[in-house]
Amino acid sequence: MPSRLSTWLGPLPFGQIFLFAGVLAIFALFGSNTVDSMQRTGLSPGFGFLFHQANFEIGETVLPYSAGDTYARALAAGLANTIKVAIVGCVLATVLGVALGIARLSGNLLLATFVHTYVELLRNTPLLLQLFLWSAIIHALPPPRGAYVFLESVYLSNRGVHVPSVSLQGLSWAIWLPAILLTAYASLSLARRLLTGSTFYIPKAAMTVLGSLVVCYLALTSFGLAATIDLPAKGGFNIKGGLSLTPEFFALLIGLVVNASASISDIVRSGIQSVKSGQWEAARALGLKPAQIMRLVVLPQALRVITPLMISSFLDLTKNSSLAVAIGYPDIVSVANTTANTTGQALEAICIIAAVYLTLSLSVSALMNLYNRRIVLRGEARR
Amino acid sequence: MQRNSIGSRFFTKAFAVTAALTAALIASSALAGETLDKIKARGLIKVGVGTTPGYFTPDSSGRWQGFFVDFGRALAVTVFNDAEKVEFTNSSPQQRLPALQSGEFDILLSGVTQTVTRAFKLGFHFGPVVFYDGQGLLVRKDLGVAKGEELDGATIGVQSGTTGELNIADFFRKTGKAFTPVTIEETGEFLKALDSGRVDALTQDATDLAAKRTQLSKPDDYVLLPERLSKEPLAPAIRAGDDQWLEIVNWTVYATIQAEEFGITQKNVDSFLTSEDPGIKRFLGVDPSLGEAIGLDPKFAYNIVKAVGNYGEIFDRNVGKGTPLNFDRGYNQPWTAGGLLYSPPFR
Ligand SMILES: N[C@@H](CCC(=O)N[C@@H](CS)C(=O)NCC(=O)O)C(=O)O
Numbered sequence: 113m114p115s116r117l118s119t120w121l122g123p124l125p126f127g128q129i130f131l132f133a134g135v136l137a138i139f140a141l142f143g144s145n146t147v148d149s150m151q152r153t154g155l156s157p158g159f160g161f162l163f164h165q166a167n168f169e170i171g172e173t174v175l176p177y178s179a180g181d182t183y184a185r186a187l188a189a190g191l192a193n194t195i196k197v198a199i200v201g202c203v204l205a206t207v208l209g210v211a212l213g214i215a216r217l218s219g220n221l222l223l224a225t226f227v228h229t230y231v232e233l234l235r236n237t238p239l240l241l242q243l244f245l246w247s248a249i250i251h252a253l254p255p256p257r258g259a260y261v262f263l264e265s266v267y268l269s270n271r272g273v274h275v276p277s278v279s280l281q282g283l284s285w286a287i288w289l290p291a292i293l294l295t296a297y298a299s300l301s302l303a304r305r306l307l308t309g310s311t312f313y314i315p316k317a318a319m320t321v322l323g324s325l326v327v328c329y330l331a332l333t334s335f336g337l338a339a340t341i342d343l344p345a346k347g348g349f350n351i352k353g354g355l356s357l358t359p360e361f362f363a364l365l366i367g368l369v370v371n372a373s374a375s376i377s378d379i380v381r382s383g384i385q386s387v388k389s390g391q392w393e394a395a396r397a398l399g400l401k402p403a404q405i406m407r408l409v410v411l412p413q414a415l416r417v418i419t420p421l422m423i424s425s426f427l428d429l430t431k432n433s434s435l436a437v438a439i440g441y442p443d444i445v446s447v448a449n450t451t452a453n454t455t456g457q458a459l460e461a462i463c464i465i466a467a468v469y470l471t472l473s474l475s476v477s478a479l480m481n482l483y484n485r486r487i488v489l490r491g492e493a494r495r
Numbered sequence: 496m497q498r499n500s501i502g503s504r505f506f507t508k509a510f511a512v513t514a515a516l517t518a519a520l521i522a523s524s525a526l527a528g529e530t531l532d533k534i535k536a537r538g539l540i541k542v543g544v545g546t547t548p549g550y551f552t553p554d555s556s557g558r559w560q561g562f563f564v565d566f567g568r569a570l571a572v573t574v575f576n577d578a579e580k581v582e583f584t585n586s587s588p589q590q591r592l593p594a595l596q597s598g599e600f601d602i603l604l605s606g607v608t609q610t611v612t613r614a615f616k617l618g619f620h621f622g623p624v625v626f627y628d629g630q631g632l633l634v635r636k637d638l639g640v641a642k643g644e645e646l647d648g649a650t651i652g653v654q655s656g657t658t659g660e661l662n663i664a665d666f667f668r669k670t671g672k673a674f675t676p677v678t679i680e681e682t683g684e685f686l687k688a689l690d691s692g693r694v695d696a697l698t699q700d701a702t703d704l705a706a707k708r709t710q711l712s713k714p715d716d717y718v719l720l721p722e723r724l725s726k727e728p729l730a731p732a733i734r735a736g737d738d739q740w741l742e743i744v745n746w747t748v749y750a751t752i753q754a755e756e757f758g759i760t761q762k763n764v765d766s767f768l769t770s771e772d773p774g775i776k777r778f779l780g781v782d783p784s785l786g787e788a789i790g791l792d793p794k795f796a797y798n799i800v801k802a803v804g805n806y807g808e809i810f811d812r813n814v815g816k817g818t819p820l821n822f823d824r825g826y827n828q829p830w831t832a833g834g835l836l837y838s839p840p841f842r
Contacts, residue, residue: 171678358677
């Protein structure tokens with residue numbers, strides 16, 4: 113116990129206590145000063161305002177929101193928008209980054225040089241500039257009337273991207289959602305057990321999962337489930353129907369993905385290079401083909417190096433999404449700024465922003481660490 | 496390394512609004528006399544403005560010109576008897592109120608609407624209204640829309656931090672119609688949204704839209720609807736709590752309005768120096784009793800008219816008939832001519 117205490121207090125316990133008390137006192141002074149001057153301007157500090165009506169509209173939301181709902185709801189809608197772009201962004205950036213990283217090591221000089229230039233270009237220009245560029249490119253697309261149409265179903269215009277959407281009716285989602293998820297999970301683990309080691313692991317697994325899903329869907333239709341496909345079409349001011357991605361979301365997403373893919377490709381490259389050449393040689397001696405070597409021997413080992421670094425790329429992407437304000441995507445920072453501007457509760461707004469990013473960062477780290485522990489342990493066990 | 500520092504630099508910038516407001520709260524609110532003391536020590540008045548031709552815009556030599564800018568110069572005349580001792584800085588509608596609160600500006604002459612929230616919750620005081628405006632809609636002509644209500648389902652650009660952001664939501668709730676806002680902070684991007692066809696319409700103070708229409712690539716493709724969605728009394732804004740500074744702002748504006756009512760102009764002001772009218776004598780400081788009483792240069796009104804002119808001249812020179820904007824005086828003429836401009840008596 114005493115030794116614990118001394119590690120906390122260091123070699124100069126009194127100095128340390130004194131300094132700590134001083135810092136606390138300064139914070140207390142700031143705090144009381146703030147409360148004081150807030151009260152003088154007629155503001156009551158606290159979060160009561162969250163339950164007042166917010167009289168502004170938000171352009172796009174995943175959570176239902178409209179003017180007249182509470183500030184709490186507006187902020188939640190902003191948060192959901194942040195999470196949406198962060199999740200989609202991390203997934204796509206990983207796919208693109210891994211592909212680029214492998215391409216750079218492919219031995220094809222043209223490809224490698226191209227990727228190298230791409231990475232350097234992206235890592236050495238400000239992200240904000242990149243976002244403005246993407247935003248300008250999307251704004252330069254034709255208006256809805258002259259939209260580019262692909263396969264009669266995908267519309268690309270300066271109002272965004274419109275794709276067909278599927279909606280399921282006839283059965284409550286509480287029934288079909290678990291059914292579909294369970295089928296997917298069960299068939300995936302079955303495929304995995306049956307096919308490990310086989311050359312066509314991924315395509316065969318995909319076929320198994322897809323097949324079971326079709327069977328599952330057919331089974332559900334006999335209970336009354338019906339799927340309708342909603343195709344986008346030109347109408348009124350805009351393109352109506354289907355699923356739409358706004359230009360702001362699209363520009364932010366592309367900007368974040370492309371930017372993060374550059375650092376991820378570097379991480380993947382160095383991760384792969386960290387696997388000793390002996391591993392390649394041994395695998396080749398066993399008669400494995402290059403793709404198999406990569407998948408079965410190199411990547412599993414490289415992942416141990418890659419994963420911790422990916423965490424910080426994901427966190428960067430999430431934090432960078434706050435640049436949304438600049439191009440008009442209503443993320444949490446944008447909504448919090450408007451909230452501060454209409455309520456005067458700036459301190460509270462900044463606390464909310466800080467809490468949100470802290471929570472997001474900690475949860476991303478926690479999830480990734482969990483995954484990291486799994487792959488590290490498995491590696492150890494095999495050895 | 497570099498990428499990270501740029502990312503985090505913007506990250507900080509994104510929070511500038513809230514951070515500045517917070518800093519302002521941590522520092523205490525303004526005390527009477529504080530602003531004038533700071534201005535005198537600095538030798539300069541710091542004014543926050545926007546970027547609208549006719550209202551506030553730097554000319555080819557970099558000198559700021561415009562309707563609101565002239566009131567800034569009038570203020571410099573009141574304080575220093577020198578129309579040049581004033582510095583204008585552009586600031587976005589979202590950033591400018593927090594910037595004023597944190598002491599970056601002494602005053603905003605950026606077309607700020609006087610509202611009860613800004614007075615009580617955000618802690619600002621307002622001088623006399625210098626321009627009576629209303630919120631308008633600038634719409635693509637080919638939509639064939641004549642009234643705001645017909646914009647049901649339209650996408651509308653709004654500028655964040657403005658009263659317009661709130662008014663437009665109210666308007667559509669009231670009419671029971673739907674719209675999709677695209678909320679943009681930066682003025683250039685805001686205009687580009689209409690120019691590129693991203694939005695069907697923009698909403699802002701009507702005269703601001705009329706002026707900015709001239710900056711679009713094809714101004715004739717857009718029409719400002721005659722309808723006004725709100726009252727937008729645009730007034731000088733200062734930090735709450737400094738009564739002395741407020742009175743200086745008040746009487747500077749009133750001096751321009753009263754001069755017009757008297758018929759005193761930049762050209763003829765000297766001829767009024769010999770007037771026998773006791774009211775004009777007091778106004779121009781020929782009779783110095785008034786100036787002494789309020790602690791200003793007794794001739795401050797004379798100096799203002801001499802340096803920048805009366806209200807009507809400021810209006811006509813920058814936005815009135817014969818300028819590219821060609822605005823009607825509308826409500827913005829003296830009460831004696833049926834407008835809303837009314838100066839309390841100089842006595
Ligand atoms: N009156 C509104 C809007 C103020 C406003 O945005 N004013 C225009 C000029 S009249 C402006 O500053 N626009 C941005 C710019 O010019 O940069 C308010 O107080 O919220």
